[in-house]
Amino acid sequence: MPSRAPHICGCGHVVPSGVKCPCQIKRDAERKARFDKDRPSASERGLGADWRKLRARHIRKHPFCVICGAPATDVDHIIPRRVAPERRLDPTNLQSLCKKHHSGAKQREERRKYGMN
Ligand SMILES: [Zn+2]
Ligand SMILES: [Zn+2]
Structure with missing residues (x-):
């Protein structure tokens, strides 16, 4: 199996193939936290x-x-x-x-x- 080359993220990190850059993981987490905050929890929807x-x-x-x-x-x-x-x-x-x-x-x-x- 050929190994793909790492890429360089916008933040300057060298990111191995198939792995997310820490800055991207952090952005994802922040987006999810915002999303969860605005959204009623599953048990509250439709109540x-x-x-x-x-x-x-x-x-x-x-x-x-x-x-x-x-x-x-x-x-x-x-x-x-x-x-x-x-x-x-x-x-x-x-x-x-x-x-x-x-x-x-x-x-x-x-x-x-x-x-x-
Ligand atoms: Zn990055
Ligand atoms: Zn508690």
Whole structure:
């Protein structure tokens, strides 16, 4: 297999073939972070105005992550909507979570618990 020559990135880095320049990786990450910030999280898309209002009220009342105590950025359904859609707007079915616990371990744990993917 012939090895292709490295190319020189606009920033002056010599970049081996098939590898991204660090400056490009950084730009990609920044673009993704901006994109994620402007976009409602997957679990919030299609939830409607009543949910957004309830969510905002919950975060005001419970501003910290129930797992780690970090400032909460998300409100999570304790019983997932897929399991109990009728409790979607039930204030007792809500908990505040930080970004990390809302997007990562918590959701994986839920999926395991309810056998969903
Ligand atoms: Zn570069
Ligand atoms: Zn947390």
